[in-house]
Amino acid sequence: MEKKDGSIDRKYIPILVLLFMGAFIDGLDTTIVNVALPTMAMDFDVSMSNSTWIILGYVLGLAALLIPAGKACKNGRVKKFFIAGTLTLLIGSVVCGFSKEYAFMVVFRTVQGIGAAMMSAAMPSIIVRLLPPDKKGIGMAAMGGASGVALILGPTLGGFVVGVASWNWIFFINIPFGIVLVLLAMHCLPKDGVPDPSKDPTPLGAVSVFLTVGLLLVILQNYGDKDQGVELMIACSAGALVSLIVLIYSIKHDRERAIISTKMVLNRDYILLGSAFFLSTMMLTGTQYVMPYWLQISYGMSTMESGMFLTISSVAMLTIVFWVGKLVDRRGGRSSSIAAQLCRLVLCIVMIVITPPDGLLILAAAMVFLGFSQAFSGTGHTTRMIHHATPGYEDESTNFLLVINYAAAAMGAVVYSMIIAITLPETTLLEIADYTVRMTNDAVNFTAVAGIAFLVLALVLSILVPNRVPDKSGKASEASDAPDNASE
Known part of the structure; x- marks a missing residue:
């Protein structure tokens, strides 16, 4: 796949573009909404805590249906599910854009999630089946890089659209990308096989x-x-x-x-890595949930300004994500997954130490570390889980990895919301416009302390699992993180 001069074999480029665009659309549907949450909460007249359902509706459809969709995909339906899922997601986006009632919005955010589950379930099978065994890190890096681009464009576009028009328009931005993705999938994905009904979930x-x-x-x-x-x-x-x-x-x-095989789940290293990934992702998504409120209330930023600020981490991620992907393919992902937890700890500590309106430059520097952590975790940790998957269950294990990611995304927002409701019960009775700077700062501090606890445990679990490096046949063997032990 990768030539001696470091370039990628042309025949794999359409597949990498497909993975990039699929992950981009999925990421954009989440990140473009986050920065608009305060405005949407005010328009729908719901509290900060209840506004989490705008996120949870989407993630619920994803997390709950990803595994059964993945098993159905593996049973000769990769192309069908990828295309049908993309179309379902786009239909849900259009309806969300016209929603006037909060309940209606949540329902069709769930429809979006169902479509994203079908599309996302196909992507691991595409990586496992259409890319060489020793180059899966590049495939994961393509998806990770797409998430980084979505993290940049999402807050920026979301803030701009809300500032010049209304939040409704943020749901229409994905439409042209989705149409192009459907056409690309029809062209470059191989024809599906004949499904065996006895193997369906x-x-x-x-x-x-x-x-x-x-x-x-x-x-x-x-x-x-x-x-x-x-x-x-x-x-x-x-x-x-x-x-x-x-x-x-x-x-x-x-x-x-x-929908879940006991042989796949009862794997010590996979369980440890999955638990570490879950805890670390909870901290990430919980922070992404509270950050727009903190920037807009405590720092007095507009929706557009906070969106621009949030892109700092995404730019930082993109500067190293493909380098990390190549590094993981050569040396394994243990060092990268450990580095991810350490970088995120830096942000949590900064969130506790600084007091708005001071410390904005320090927070910006910490956001760079957050971006590095996303490159390390999204490439290193996820590839590690593929390396430690139970033999014969690589497809299911990779889909389960995505379930862990989306379940953690939901739990991160929910747990952080729960922490705020317990420590600051008055927030559940107030509208967003009535939140004070002190109240918002306290909410950030309490959630940052929880984030540190999650990350310390994730760090310990990551250290406990040995490093593995695959050879060109796809067989992963234990190795140190040193270059001289890496597979070439």
Whole structure:
């Protein structure tokens, strides 16, 4: 794939472009909304805590359906799912743009997430099947680089659009990119095979995991909110428990058709890496949730200014992400995953130490470290999980990696929202316009302390797993992080 002069073999370029654009559209749908959350919360007349459902609706559809969609993709439907998922996401985007009611917005954000799940489920299979075994890091780097571009354009475009028009228009920006992506997929993806119905996931497992994840998010999101009754919490808890029992039954009873294979999950190193990735991503997405509020309320930035500020981390990420991808292919991802936690710790410490309106330059420098962490984690940690996957379950393990990512994204926003509701209960009773600088600063401090706890545990788990480097056949063997032990 990579020639002696360092260039990429031309026949793989369309696949890398496809991966880049798919990850870009997915990333843009999240990042472009984050910076507009305060404005949308005011327009829909919801609190900071309740505004998380604009994020959670999208992530719920993704996290809950990614694994069953991944199994269906592997069963001869990669091209169909990629194209159908992209179209579903675009339809959801259009409807969200015309939404006037908050509940309607949340429902069609979930539709967007379902489409993104179908599209995202196909991408790991594309990497595993269409790229050489020793070059998967480049494929992951293409997706990571796309996320970086989305992180740059998302806040910038979102802030600009909200500033000159209204938040409704942010949902229409993806439309031209999606159309191009569908045409590219029709051209460069190979024809699907013939599906074997006996290998498809059972509907029971898909429905039960959707309900379990959804009800758990409702419980956590409303914990500490005085406006929510005990009856709702009891009903959701009972429903989540029943759904979980049904899910466990499905996994044990359906075996090969279960949405999660016990052989895939019962892997010590994979569990440790997955847990570390989950904790670290929770800190990242939780911080991305509170940051626009902090910048706009405590630092007095406009939506456009805060969007521009948030791009600092994305620019930093893009400066090193492809270099990190090549490094991981040569030396394994252990050092990169450890570096990711250390870089994120820098941001958490800075968030606690500085007091707005002072310290903006220091915060900007810390955002550079956050960008580096995204390159290290998005490439190094994810590639590590592929290297440590149970043999024969690479596709499922890679899809499960994405589930961990999106579930952590949802949990990060929910847990940070819950921390704010518990430590500052008055925030659940106020409109966004009534939030004070002190109140917002306290919320940031409490969540940053939680972020440090998550990262320290993630760091320990990352260190416990040995480093692995794949050879050209795709077989990964243990090695140190030193260059002289790297596979060539």
